[in-house]
Amino acid sequence: MLLKVIPVGLLSVNCSVLIDEDSKGAMVIDPGADAEKIVKSLEGFELLAIVATHGHVDHIGQVKTLKERFNVPFYMHPADTFLLNDPVWHGFDKQIGASLPCPLPDVELKDNMEIRLGKTSLRVLHTPGHTPGLCCLYSEEDKILIAGDLLFKGGVGRWDLPGGNLEDLKRSLRRVFSELEDDVLVVCGHYEETTIGWERKFNPYLKSMLS
Ligand SMILES: [Zn+2]
Ligand SMILES: [Zn+2]
Structure with a gap:
């Protein structure tokens, strides 16, 4: 599996483009802004799914643009649909390069569900x-967590x-740090990548969160 991480928009969201090199199928995760940049990274590949x-x-700011262009299903957990077109974003959406309204998900993510991309598959961790509704996507084979x-x-x-919700966040972090090994690469929603091992050792917030 080939992974391209493309920082998009004013808030530097990490949009991940996953590509199965054999079938040339691709999946876009978190297309927040800069649709043209994302489309360019898909040249030579076939977009099969959009995931948030x-x-x-x-x-989610460019889900609409990509769906209109490629007509592929949009995957997201149903617990977050209330956020998609929340009036709270009004004005802010334009500033960060989002195109609303965002379509509702075609496929609802569920915990432990597998999303296939050619020979590889990603496991959903709710x-x-x-x-x-936040879900991470985990590739067991490549040891990559899109977090x-x-x-x-x-x-x-x-x-x-x-x-x-702080209690939910603690529970989720405990789960991820108990299930995943230190050499798993973590692609975060913004900024730099990291690894489970680095965070376990150096993340100052985790100690209290995991206890
Ligand atoms: Zn974010
Ligand atoms: Zn967020």
């Missing part, structure tokens, strides 16, 4: 806390936004 880790506008805003290098996701 959660419903915040900086992560990890609420930052939002009620959305669950976790950042040296930080954790905010729980004070609409639908956020």
Whole structure:
């Protein structure tokens, strides 16, 4: 599996483009802004699915554009649909390069569901806390976790936004750090990549979150 991480928009959301090199099938995760940049990265490949880790506008801002262009299903957890066209984004959407209204998900993500991309498959981990529907996508074979805003290098996701919940966030972090090994690469929702091992050792917030 080939992974391209493309920072998009004013808030530098990490849009992940996953490609199965044999079948040339591709999946886009968190297309928040800069649709043209994302489309360019898909040249030579066939887009099969659009996935959002959660419903915040900086992560879903170009789902509409890509769906209209490629007519492929949009995957998201149903617990976040209330966020998609929340009037709270009004004005902010334009600033960060989002095109609303966002279509509702065609396929509902569920915990432990497998999403296939050619020979590879991604497992859905429903990890609420930052939002009620936040899901990580995990490739067992490549040891890559697409984490959305669950976790950042040296930080954790905010729980004070609409639908956020600290107890859920703690539970989700405990789960991820008990299920995944240290050599798993983590693509965070914003900023740098990290690994489970680095966070286990150096993340100052995790100690209290995991205990
Ligand atoms: Zn978020
Ligand atoms: Zn975000």
